[in-house]
Amino acid sequence: MRRLVIATTNQGKVREIEEILAGVSFDLVTLARWPGVPAPEETGRTFADNARQKALYYAGATGELTVAEDSGLEIEALGGIPGVESARFGGADATYPEKFALMYEALRQQRAPTRAARFVCALALARSDRVVFEAQGTVDGEIAPEPRGEGGFGYDPIFFYPPFGRTLAEAADRKREISHRGQAFRALRAFLEREEEAGL
Numbered sequence: 001m002r003r004l005v006i007a008t009t010n011q012g013k014v015r016e017i018e019e020i021l022a023g024v025s026f027d028l029v030t031l032a033r034w035p036g037v038p039a040p041e042e043t044g045r046t047f048a049d050n051a052r053q054k055a056l057y058y059a060g061a062t063g064e065l066t067v068a069e070d071s072g073l074e075i076e077a078l079g080g081i082p083g084v085e086s087a088r089f090g091g092a093d094a095t096y097p098e099k100f101a102l103m104y105e106a107l108r109q110q111r112a113p114t115r116a117a118r119f120v121c122a123l124a125l126a127r128s129d130r131v132v133f134e135a136q137g138t139v140d141g142e143i144a145p146e147p148r149g150e151g152g153f154g155y156d157p158i159f160f161y162p163p164f165g166r167t168l169a170e171a172a173d174r175k176r177e178i179s180h181r182g183q184a185f186r187a188l189r190a191f192l193e194r195e196e197e198a199g200l
Contacts, residue, residue: 001027004192007058007068009039012153017069019176020185024192029064037061047071047084047122048136055126063128067188071121071181073155075103075143077112086155100147100158107143115143117159121180123188133191137183141168151175 004026040057044050047070054068072086082089090099118140125133144167147157151172164171176182
């Protein structure tokens, strides 16, 4: 069976991606197979830029068909912060509760009339030195008054999704229905299924 490398070390993302791609005609493997490969520096200005960089880097390092994604939270009143710095916001060692506290303080200082926010996920699929597919997903919501919920991961406890009336951490059982990552990886799944006969 052909292999597809899921190029992330975030186990929450790995679980989501494996669930979405379950049943495709590929052996899904993670970067744990290549422990000696260092992570690339992410220098892109957009999620799509970083997804391409990572997909091409890991496809070259592993010699395998590779999918990489870059995703994060954009808060309208803060000019899109944290954006591509979502994972590094507050410093590489900052915990998510610490990140949340920084965001709430920034919003308080901004006295923002709205707490509109969105999650964005861009993915790229690469073989050797070529990107062969890209997709993006977004989900709109707002920053909750305070973190709520124990499910999900990352920024889910502060992301309130109005149609559910809950944060994504409170609605973890339904998150995949609407999530930014779910949208992007369902598009990838459809592409892989279409291309199966072409011998991708």
